[in-house]
Amino acid sequence: MKLKNSYFYTLREDAKDEESTSGNLLVRSGMIKKVGAGIYMYLPLGYKTLNNIMKIIKEEMDNAGAQELLMPSLIPSEYYEKCGRVAIFGDDMFNLKDRYNKAHVLGPTHEELFTIAAKAMVKSYKDLHFTLYQQADKFRDEPRPRYGLIRVREFIMKDAYSFDKDEEGLDVSYLNMKNAYNKIYDRLGINYKIVRADNGAMGGSLSEEYQAITDIGEDVLVLCKDCDYASNLEIAQTVSSLQQDEEEKEIEMVHTPHQATIEDVCKYLNIDVKHSVKALLMNADGELVICFIRGDRELCENKVCKVLGIRELNFANDELIATSNAVPGYTGPINLNAKVIIDNEILQMKNFCCGANKEEYHYINANVKDINYDIVADIVNVQEGDKCPHCGGELYFKKGIEIGNLFKLGTKYAENLGLTYLDENNKENVVIMGSYGIGPGRILASIVEQNNDENGLILPMSIAPYQVALVQIDMKNDEQTAIAEQLYQELLQNNIEVIYDNRDERPGVKFKDMDLIGIPLRITIGKKITDNLVELKERRNKEQSDIKIDEVVEKVKQIIKDNLK
RNA sequence: CGAGAAGUAGCACAGCUUGGUAGUGCACUAGUUUUGGGAACUAGGGGUCGCAGGUUCGAAUCCUGUCUUCUCGACCA
Numbered sequence A: 001m002k003l004k005n006s007y008f009y010t011l012r013e014d015a016k017d018e019e020s021t022s023g024n025l026l027v028r029s030g031m032i033k034k035v036g037a038g039i040y041m042y043l044p045l046g047y048k049t050l051n052n053i054m055k056i057i058k059e060e061m062d063n064a065g066a067q068e069l070l071m072p073s074l075i076p077s078e079y080y081e082k083c084g085r086v087a088i089f090g091d092d093m094f095n096l097k098d099r100y101n102k103a104h105v106l107g108p109t110h111e112e113l114f115t116i117a118a119k120a121m122v123k124s125y126k127d128l129h130f131t132l133y134q135q136a137d138k139f140r141d142e143p144r145p146r147y148g149l150i151r152v153r154e155f156i157m158k159d160a161y162s163f164d165k166d167e168e169g170l171d172v173s174y175l176n177m178k179n180a181y182n183k184i185y186d187r188l189g190i191n192y193k194i195v196r197a198d199n200g201a202m203g204g205s206l207s208e209e210y211q212a213i214t215d216i217g218e219d220v221l222v223l224c225k226d227c228d229y230a231s232n233l234e235i236a237q238t239v240s241s242l243q244q245d246e247e248e249k250e251i252e253m254v255h256t257p258h259q260a261t262i263e264d265v266c267k268y269l270n271i272d273v274k275h276s277v278k279a280l281l282m283n284a285d286g287e288l289v290i291c292f293i294r295g296d297r298e299l300c301e302n303k304v305c306k307v308l309g310i311r312e313l314n315f316a317n318d319e320l321i322a323t324s325n326a327v328p329g330y331t332g333p334i335n336l337n338a339k340v341i342i343d344n345e346i347l348q349m350k351n352f353c354c355g356a357n358k359e360e361y362h363y364i365n366a367n368v369k370d371i372n373y374d375i376v377a378d379i380v381n382v383q384e385g386d387k388c389p390h391c392g393g394e395l396y397f398k399k400g401i402e403i404g405n406l407f408k409l410g411t412k413y414a415e416n417l418g419l420t421y422l423d424e425n426n427k428e429n430v431v432i433m434g435s436y437g438i439g440p441g442r443i444l445a446s447i448v449e450q451n452n453d454e455n456g457l458i459l460p461m462s463i464a465p466y467q468v469a470l471v472q473i474d475m476k477n478d479e480q481t482a483i484a485e486q487l488y489q490e491l492l493q494n495n496i497e498v499i500y501d502n503r504d505e506r507p508g509v510k511f512k513d514m515d516l517i518g519i520p521l522r523i524t525i526g527k528k529i530t531d532n533l534v535e536l537k538e539r540r541n542k543e544q545s546d547i548k549i550d551e552v553v554e555k556v557k558q559i560i561k562d563n564l565k
Numbered sequence B: 001c002g003a004g005a006a007g008u009a010g011c012a013c014a015g016c017u018u019g020g021u022a023g024u025g026c027a028c029u030a031g032u033u034u035u036g037g038g039a040a041c042u043a044g045g046g047g048u049c050g051c052a053g054g055u056u057c058g059a060a061u062c063c064u065g066u067c068u069u070c071u072c073g074a075c076c077a
Helices: A021-028 A044-063 A078-082 A085-092 A111-121 A167-188 A262-269 A301-308 A344-348 A412-417 A440-450 A478-493 A507-516 A527-531 A549-563
Strands: A032-036 A039-042 A074-076 A094-097 A103-106 A130-139 A154-164 A192-196 A207-213 A219-224 A230-232 A252-255 A277-284 A287-294 A313-315 A339-343 A352-358 A361-366 A375-377 A395-410 A420-422 A428-430 A432-438 A468-472 A498-501 A521-525 A533-538 A544-548
Touching: A021 A032, A021 A440, A039 A044, A044 A130, A044 A154, A044 A167, A044 A440, A074 A078, A078 A085, A078 A111, A078 A412, A111 A130, A111 A154, A111 A412, A111 A432, A130 A167, A154 A167, A154 A440, A167 A207, A167 A395, A167 A432, A192 A219, A192 A395, A207 A219, A207 A440, A262 A352, A262 A361, A277 A301, A277 A352, A287 A301, A287 A344, A301 A313, A301 A339, A301 A375, A339 A344, A344 A375, A395 A412, A395 A440, A412 A432, A468 A478, A468 A507, A478 A498, A478 A521, A478 A527, A478 A549, A498 A507, A521 A549, A527 A533, A533 A549, A544 A549
Parallel strands: A192 A230, A287 A339, A339 A375, A468 A498, A468 A521
Antiparallel strands: A032 A039, A074 A103, A094 A103, A130 A154, A154 A432, A192 A207, A207 A395, A219 A230, A219 A395, A252 A361, A277 A287, A277 A313, A352 A361, A395 A432, A420 A428, A521 A533, A533 A544
């Protein structure tokens, strides 16, 4: 592409309404433009880059034997009602009415329609298995869009769905997709981790996420220093590192005046916080539930929801608390008339400190035999330094952005929508499904988060909209123009995407722009052509060398080849 | 939805406290000089000051409401 008479602009200053590195750089480089909160245009440069990502995804999906199709975004609500997902998604789904007052949604994900599509074709076990996919728009009414392309309300998603006759088949399909995913993310040049994850609104058994490692990640990843254990914090199992061999002592009530927090109480009583138990008074769908966990731990709301089979957990208000004898600040698991969940770890604790359900009093030397509870479960978040549930090694955290996922869905959608087949014995069975998502926009944002410097983006060869920038220093110099034109044609003939900056700008402007938009290679055509030389510079490592004009295309081809290995 | 911040030219901002008819830098147009890391000078063009009410002789400025955007939280496949 020649820049003169093309749509191309960059911004010299930071965008006021984009705080994240990737959002800001993508806007400044003229790749995207905000239309509203979480709604963006992909401008030519950005769309070309996004397309390169989608092309890699398509190639690997096709290689894996998946078939591409296209689903509508506008869908009658009834499809989502059949699987109960109108309630599950709630306000997260865009709902609208047509002129006849019929309810429709803008599809937030497409399990239902793919199930319907499969139903049109599947009759016999001989029709299974197969995998379908699309790369199409998704709509989600996010409560708070943020970080540029990371959390948006309309976005393209690659979603694939596998259909099998049994669990063994699903295992094969799942692994097939996982292998394809590994190839995709490796080709994209992104720094990622695969972690175990929650199934959330999708339902089903196994789920894994592909997480791009970045500091602005919204997910916490729990990783092990010694083995390959990797889990999303939401579901990471806690293994207590407590080892208390001491004798159980006699429980004792002590006066603890004006000690508001568990830290204060422990300080006052000169007790390690790890030897205390604190209470969290929660509202579980309108019912008071009191959770007891070790004093220095954090409640994992997601785990509590699962244990109770509810969707949402909030802190209880005073009214709800008043339905029990709990005394905020002094609540303890002894003689408490409310539903009580204690964390697993408490079973191992000895002679701990806890509230006495009495203003200004706590117990010390409490033990499991002294307390009353309804449920024991793992309800806390893992902490850094905890033991790995696989190997006992030390756990540490990283932040990640979810850029892809794999779900073993099971039969939820097939059952609700009647997707069945006849087996060898003429018996009707339900099809078993898997679903597999990738967010190309998030991938773009994550790659930018991971690859930038003070001058702008540094795009990997695999997704860069142009692999080479041709910068001609003096547009009035006919010799330079002739050489630039010659190189431009030669590069194109070698199937190399090239951006030729033939604008009447000063060299500094051209250098800054090509750096900002992150083109991996730059050929500068300037004074040295009198010696038959041009300059070749790599964006990533800033290495620059003089190369003979008739050798530069070969050199570029070599570097591109090395980069795409 | 809770808390905070911000909406003035294409972009980034000043002006608002103390009301008097809108300004700076970049970008844009023309010219001159420049020309290897975001050039300099000269002369220009471009604004219903987010929107709607109100106070006032007069509102970007004061008051009320409302919309939008960002940040933290809540939430989130």
